[in-house]
Amino acid sequence: MSALFTQAFLTSLVLGALTAGIPLMLAGLGEQISEKAGVLNIGIEGMMLFGAYLGFLVAYHTGSVWLGFLGGGVGGLMVAAPMALFCIRMGLSQIVIGIALTLGAEGLTALLHHFQFAQSYPRLPAVETLAIPGLSSIPVIGPALFDRPPIVYLAVLAVAVTAYVFRRTQFGLALQAAGDKPAALDAAGVDVVRVRTVAVLTTGFLAGIGGAFISQIGAGIFVPFMTNGAGFIGIVLAMQARGRPFWVLCGALLFGACLSATTALQVAGVSIPTDIIQMLPFAAVLTVLVLFGRRASLPPALGTHYVRGAR
Amino acid sequence: MSETTQIGSDALLARRSGARRERVRLVAMALGPVFGAIVMSGLVLLALGVDPIAYYGYVVDRGLINPYGLQATLTRMGPLLLIAAGLIVAFRAGIWNLGGDGQFLLSAVVVAALGPLMVPYFPVWMVLLIGLLVGAMVGAVWSLLPALLKAYQGVNEIITTLMMTFLGVSFANVLVKLFFRDPATTVPQTRTLVVADRLPRLFDTTVSSGLLIGLVAIMAVHLLMTRTAFGLKLRIVGANPRAAIHAGLNVPLLTMATFAISAALAGLAGAVEIMGVQGNVRADWNPAYSLTVVPLVFLARFNGFASIAFVFLFSVLSIGGESAARRTGVPNFFTLVVVAILLIMLGITEYLDQRRRAAGK
Numbered sequence: 001m002s003a004l005f006t007q008a009f010l011t012s013l014v015l016g017a018l019t020a021g022i023p024l025m026l027a028g029l030g031e032q033i034s035e036k037a038g039v040l041n042i043g044i045e046g047m048m049l050f051g052a053y054l055g056f057l058v059a060y061h062t063g064s065v066w067l068g069f070l071g072g073g074v075g076g077l078m079v080a081a082p083m084a085l086f087c088i089r090m091g092l093s094q095i096v097i098g099i100a101l102t103l104g105a106e107g108l109t110a111l112l113h114h115f116q117f118a119q120s121y122p123r124l125p126a127v128e129t130l131a132i133p134g135l136s137s138i139p140v141i142g143p144a145l146f147d148r149p150p151i152v153y154l155a156v157l158a159v160a161v162t163a164y165v166f167r168r169t170q171f172g173l174a175l176q177a178a179g180d181k182p183a184a185l186d187a188a189g190v191d192v193v194r195v196r197t198v199a200v201l202t203t204g205f206l207a208g209i210g211g212a213f214i215s216q217i218g219a220g221i222f223v224p225f226m227t228n229g230a231g232f233i234g235i236v237l238a239m240q241a242r243g244r245p246f247w248v249l250c251g252a253l254l255f256g257a258c259l260s261a262t263t264a265l266q267v268a269g270v271s272i273p274t275d276i277i278q279m280l281p282f283a284a285v286l287t288v289l290v291l292f293g294r295r296a297s298l299p300p301a302l303g304t305h306y307v308r309g310a311r
Numbered sequence: 312m313s314e315t316t317q318i319g320s321d322a323l324l325a326r327r328s329g330a331r332r333e334r335v336r337l338v339a340m341a342l343g344p345v346f347g348a349i350v351m352s353g354l355v356l357l358a359l360g361v362d363p364i365a366y367y368g369y370v371v372d373r374g375l376i377n378p379y380g381l382q383a384t385l386t387r388m389g390p391l392l393l394i395a396a397g398l399i400v401a402f403r404a405g406i407w408n409l410g411g412d413g414q415f416l417l418s419a420v421v422v423a424a425l426g427p428l429m430v431p432y433f434p435v436w437m438v439l440l441i442g443l444l445v446g447a448m449v450g451a452v453w454s455l456l457p458a459l460l461k462a463y464q465g466v467n468e469i470i471t472t473l474m475m476t477f478l479g480v481s482f483a484n485v486l487v488k489l490f491f492r493d494p495a496t497t498v499p500q501t502r503t504l505v506v507a508d509r510l511p512r513l514f515d516t517t518v519s520s521g522l523l524i525g526l527v528a529i530m531a532v533h534l535l536m537t538r539t540a541f542g543l544k545l546r547i548v549g550a551n552p553r554a555a556i557h558a559g560l561n562v563p564l565l566t567m568a569t570f571a572i573s574a575a576l577a578g579l580a581g582a583v584e585i586m587g588v589q590g591n592v593r594a595d596w597n598p599a600y601s602l603t604v605v606p607l608v609f610l611a612r613f614n615g616f617a618s619i620a621f622v623f624l625f626s627v628l629s630i631g632g633e634s635a636a637r638r639t640g641v642p643n644f645f646t647l648v649v650v651a652i653l654l655i656m657l658g659i660t661e662y663l664d665q666r667r668r669a670a671g672k
Contacts, residue, residue: 042469082655092658095407095469099605100654107647108355114642115359224644229477236470275484282478286456289466289474 014145016260017253019218022155023048023227025252026210027234028241029162030203032248035238036166037199038179038301042098043083045231046105047204048211051075053109055212056124056222057116065127069151069212076208077201079105084200088193091305102231110224121221149217151209156249158206163245175199176243179299182306192306207231229282236285240292258284340664341610341617344656345624351656352649361641369638374631382517386588387626388619389521390415390580394601395618396525396532397576398608403536404569405549410457410472411577411601413479414450418581420483420501422446423592424491426585427502435508443524443582450578451571453479458570462563468570480597487594499594510587519587526619528576533615545569577601603646606654625650 027048034041041047054075059068079101086092127149136146166172177185178195186192214230215222233255241247259281265272353363373380394411401408422442429438457471493502510520536542548555548565555562580600585592607625611617629646636643 040469086655086658090658090662092662096606096609096654097658099409099602100651100658103602103606103647103654104651107644107649107651110644111355111359111642111648114644229473232470232473232477236474239467239470273485273488275481275488279478279481279485282474282481285474286471286478289460289471290456 013257013260017257018145018148018152019256020259021252021254021256022152023210023213023218023230024233024237024255025159025249026155026206026213027231028237028248028252029159029245030206030210031231031234031238032241032243032245033162033175033199033206034203035299035302036175036179036243037196038182038299038304038306039087039196039200040094040098040235040303041083041200041203042095042235043079043101043105044098044203044207044234045227045229046102047076047079047207048214048227048231048234049102049109049225050079050105051208051211052215052227053113053211053222054078055208056215059124059212059216060122063125065149065151065216068124068216069209072208072210072212072216073205074208076204076206076211078204080201080204080207083204084197087305088196088200091307094303106225109222113222113224121223124216124220126220127217151213151217155209155213159245159249166243166245171195171198176299178306179301182301186306186308192308196306207234210234228278233281233285236289240288255281255284336664340660341612341621343660344610344653347656347660348649348653351652352645355648355652356641356645359641361639366635366639366641369635370628370631372631373634374627374629379517380630380634384623384626384630385516385518385522387630388622389519389523389525389587390584391600391604391607391622391626392522392525392529392619393576393580393583394604395608395611395622396529396615397573397580398601398604399529399532399613399615399618400536400545400576401569401573402608403542403549403613404545404565405552406461406566406569406573407469408454408457408472408570408573408577409469409602409605410454410475410479410574411580411604412597412599413472413476413483414453414574414577415581415584415601416483416597417453417479417486418446418449418578419585419589420486420491420592421449422582423501423504423585423589424486426504426508430504430508438508439510439586442586443579446582446585447575447579450581451575453578454570454574458567458574461570462566476601483592483597484594487592493591501591503591504586506590509590510583519583521583521587524579524583528579529615529618532576536613536615603650606650606657609654610657 027044030047031041031044034044051072052075055068055072058071059065062068083097083101086097087094129147130150130153131147138146166175174185174190174195177188177190178192178199182192185195210230211227214227219226237248237251237255240251259277261280349367353367356363356366374384375381394415397411398408422445425445426438426442429441433441453475454472457466457468457475460466460471461468487501488499491501492499495502512518513520513522536546544555544560544565545568547558548560548562548569552562555565584598589596603625604622607621608618610621628649629643632641632643632646635641
């Protein structure tokens with residue numbers, strides 16, 4: 001047992017938690033913004049996957065990590081835009097369109113990947129890290145937390161920014177109202193459709209970057225269907241966090257740790273079939289739902305289309 | 312509209328023409344999205360540098376015209392109809408059971424493992440019957456957790472059923488690779504149910520009698536939902552859960568029942584696919600039928616008979632698409648794109664129809 005708790009093991013555990021957790025966090029954060037505004041965004045899985053694909057493609061052709069992440073964000077936006085058009089402007093069912101966008105993104109990315117790379121899976125070069133002086137020399141957590149690609153720090157910063165927007169800005173208030181009582185927001189002279197559109201597009205952008213994180217940093221390659229439910233886990237994170245961005249961060253790291261524990265165990269020489277590893281995050285999600293399901297709270301107007309003047 | 316006012320004196324005639332127009336409208340609203348999706352998907356093919364006419368021609372030939380293709384299409388319909396039946400029950404009761412793939416796959420794995428073991432001890436008909444029952448039960452069991460969470464905790468079932476599907480797909484692999492593995496083969500898969508012990512074929516064709524099971528199930532579900540008190544109760548729960556509580560209905564119990572029926576039908580589909588078509592389950596096999604049947608059921612507006620037509624259409628596309636994948640180099644993922652576009656087209660049609668009717672008022 002003592003061999004398990006070497007420094008290398010612990011470092012790989014924390015590192016794994018972060019690498020697996022950041023995409024979940026970005027998805028959860030994005031979903032939280034949508035949900036706050038009253039949109040249940042089932043299409044987030046498709047947004048992540050398209051972001052993963054486009055981010056990989058851009059990084060592969062330009063060789064730039066930053067352009068890759070931008071591409072990922074744009075990829076997410078490309079799936080979020082139809083969602084905004086169909087669900088918020090035209091008022092189609094958020095669930096039906098969400099399923100459609102996820103299925104479409106799955107099929108389209110697999111198809112495009114097939115036509116571009118056939119059966120080959122080219123690998124991206126490793127992403128450069130940015131060591132924060134001082135902090136990165138702390139044993140165990142130093143190299144795992146403070147010697148990471150810069151996008152990691154930005155992602156954590158996004159949590160703080162979201163929390164600030166939710167709490168301290170007019171727009172945060174408008175988001176909340178769009179989910180709680182859209183009619184009141186409308187009466188106050190704010191365009192509900194516009195607020196919700198901005199929310200969904202932001203979700204797409206964040207989820208797309210999360211997807212690009214998976215393909216560029218997590219795996220270094222693009223494989224069809226590679227997000228494998230990360231977006232759906234993001235939805236659960238958003239539900240359980242009850243509107244608080246920092247809880248999304250904590251939850252995501254917890255799920256990330258759960259994912260990486262098994263990988264770290266494999267590093268330590270304990271062999272576990274990959275299928276069991278793949279079950280863990282979902283088992284964890286369900287456990288959380290069983291234990292705290294009743295406490296999950298969602299805005300009253302979630303999933304409903306707002307029509308001005310309708311009762 | 313003006314036409315109706317002209318002949319407005321003859322009320323009966325007007326009503327009859329109104330009814331006919333309503334029927335035309337329904338057919339147009341069902342077929343419009345289909346044509347739209349075929350055209351849009353054709354554009355996707357064109358963008359990928361594939362000749363859409365040649366592709367669709369090949370799909371129709373291999374899925375519909377070629378006798379072997381047609382038989383494969385009809386066989387494919389069996390499990391799909393069962394899944395559609397399960398979805399109709401759930402959706403009409405307002406429950407989003409999106410976990411059909413997990414329910415289907417786990418049932419398939421358990422039935423595939425159990426079938427060959429029972430063969431030496433029981434007559435074939437009994438093996439098949441037990442297989443079907445076990446399949447239905449496994450499906451229902453896999454929906455128990457989402458059902459309990461929804462009925463008694465109010466946890467959103469979309470999320471929980473999706474999670475159970477991800478969990479179930481991996482779990483099915485664990486079962487195939489670690490527990491039910493056929494020691495005689497090098498690739499991990501379950502033991503194989505020999506052709507003689509599978510569901511009987513219909514007449515002189517290769518069409519599996521799973522098709523009959525599927526047809527019976529979907530018609531039974533249609534009648535259950537439209538003609539019985541139980542179906543009415545479920546529909547009330549679906550239309551307005553609050554009103555259902557005020558009407559004295561035991562909503563949690565009805566929710567549990569809905570999940571059980573819906574998931575049992577998905578499980579039955581798994582059993583039919585294994586005992587009628589596959590014979591065994593290979594590791595990492597997951598046809599993911601359920602999520603692709605969802606749009607078909609929507610297109611049919613939860614109507615059982617209309618669902619049969621759409622499931623047939625999809626089966627042609629799916630069987631033809633599989634042949635076309637080998638021939639034209641367009642992978643089968645293309646069907647996912649078609650289904651996605653179909654769903655969006657359906658939404659747009661609905662939207663246009665609402666606007667047209669609002670304008671007509």
